[in-house]
Amino acid sequence: MTEGQFDAPADSTVVDGLSARLGVALPKDYTDFLKEHNGGEGFIGDSYIVFFKAEELVQFNIEYGVEKYAPGILLFGSNGAGEGYGFDTDDAAMSIVQIPFIGMDRRYADIVARDLADLFARLEEDRE
Numbered sequence: 001m002t003e004g005q006f007d008a009p010a011d012s013t014v015v016d017g018l019s020a021r022l023g024v025a026l027p028k029d030y031t032d033f034l035k036e037h038n039g040g041e042g043f044i045g046d047s048y049i050v051f052f053k054a055e056e057l058v059q060f061n062i063e064y065g066v067e068k069y070a071p072g073i074l075l076f077g078s079n080g081a082g083e084g085y086g087f088d089t090d091d092a093a094m095s096i097v098q099i100p101f102i103g104m105d106r107r108y109a110d111i112v113a114r115d116l117a118d119l120f121a122r123l124e125e126d127r128e
Contacts, residue, residue, distance in 0.1 A: 004042005010054040044123040069104040
């Protein structure tokens with residue numbers, strides 16, 4: 001992150017229990033990320049990103065009505081404005097998508113990265 005801050009590590013027991021609570025196996029790079037940085041926000045290149053805390057994942061996905069409006073998407077963050085970042089759980093590779101919060105619909109989910117490292121790289125190169 002070029003500007004901003006990652007939070008302290010998440011409790012391992014919370015992270016280890018997330019897949020069961022969410023009903024989906026989370027990518028290892030993401031659970032490793034949570035065990036190092038339990039959320040955080042800031043700029044990567046010119047792009048702003050907010051990573052949800054492990055303890056907030058279930059509740060945020062419920063509050064945003066993801067299961068109703070975009071089944072198969074698991075939100076883990078946002079751009080701090082009108083779009084969320086999430087995993088496409090219907091995709092065996094669990095690619096990362098960007099999806100609008102207003103008018104949330106699975107058909108508006110655009111694949112933006114293969115994994116977290118790819119997301120960081122793409123946001124970094126997204127400089128104007």
